[in-house]
Amino acid sequence: MVRLKLIFIIFLIDIGLYYSYVNWSNLSKIKAKVFKILNIKSDFLNEIGDISRFSARFFREVIKPKQEWEEFINQCFWVGYKTLTLVGITAFIMGLVLTIQSRPTLVEFGAEAMLPAMVAVSLVREISPVITALICAGKIGSGMGAELGSMRVTEQIDAMEVSGTNPFKYLIVTRVLATTIMVPVLASVANAVSLYGGYLGANLRGDVSWSLYWFQVFDSLSFGDVVPSLIKTFFFGFAIGIVGCYKGFYSKKGTEGVGRSATTAVIVASLLVFIIDLLVVQVTDILGLT
């Protein structure tokens, strides 16, 4: 336990110093020594530290002048273009299946009329945002990991730097902003499509009119359902962008390194999506928004 606390303190200092513009290369040497003395295998913790620093750098670079608007719009388009179909189809099927499978249970309790309301709450609160984020982690996270990774190993990132363009600003800031904005947009599309799937599902066996279905859906959704779930998608998008870019930007030499960047980007991003989900649920619970 003591050891854990020590590590935690080291990381806090580490990140703190980074923010205060202190040269931290000496500090990371000291950290490495401390880890060696304490005999800690610190790959995982180091990675968390590195990703935090990478995010810190993002916030520092994003406010610097000369935004790369053209590349940002490009990236937004790509994120949407690559995932929209998949997100749409998956959300539709999720809505449909969830409705079909919930019906028997509700019928058993004589609460069949609750079907639209129940489906709407589960879709909007949890299923649509998380499914969207996972699809984006799979397609966008791995895509960015592989693309930036191959740019790194073929020295394209170095070439950008020597030709006077800040590669962090041009490649990373634009991509992270694009996912942060596009994942919520995609999740909103997923909400709409999955609710439409739910409408069809409700009408396979039962009979709910178009207007009654939507009335029940909107009636059941409160502020506490919609807003926290929308807010968390921004975090999902940010995490996916940061992890994909981090993995690609620091890709190891060789084609094998590129492959590894792509796969680990997906794994870490998906894991982060669940962790963020868990945290957001806790926070909304504490704030009494449920």
Next chain:
Amino acid sequence: MEKRTPVVTVENVNKSFGDNHVLRDFSMKVEAGENLVILGKSGSGKSVLIKCIIKLIETDSGSITVLGKDIDALGEDELNRLRADIGFLFQSNALYDSMTVKENLLFPLRRHWSKEDREKMADAAILEALEDVGLAHTINMMPAELSGGMRKRIALARTLILRPKVILYDEPTTGLDPITGREISQLMIDVQKKYNATSIVISHDLNCIKMIANRMIMLINGKNYASGTFHELEAATDSKIKEFFE
């Protein structure tokens, strides 16, 4: 002999990665108009050395002066201005895969030329750089559609577009067949004549070295082990130097 001014000065540079001590008190001077070749085994730190010169890698200690400027003393803007005068031909060419040849050549101009200049003069400059390397017809192609030799030429055209005063070549003929390798070497000589640039070339291709080197430096164990003309080093009796000429 006229007294020449050094264009690049490297003094007592050290660089390690963890326990791997790559450069140890490495020093050299490169004079204006020279074609200097740096020879060394693979993994000896040649790429690290020229990346230090353009500050893609930071040195641990020592000083590097390029075109009269100490690169460690420069702010971000000054460094970028200096880098416009230094061309770098990467070993893997580093062409941007997602852009056409034209966009590749336009990329260095987006920071160093004003918008009006780009609109007025970029097309002509791109065409000229492509004609220098004999590939004007590829202007709208993607890098993936080109052969290895053509990609090397396009990469050279991209470094030429800003009219650099110093050009750094990282193994320009490695991975090419001998004939293409000779063509690229000839091209480097032509470019040197036309733009009157100073070149630092990393290579272990003896044919290429014979064609272009005015002077050579042997990078062995992280040090400037020996220097001289091709013939001087070829005739050396030191076993470590002899290895390279067998």
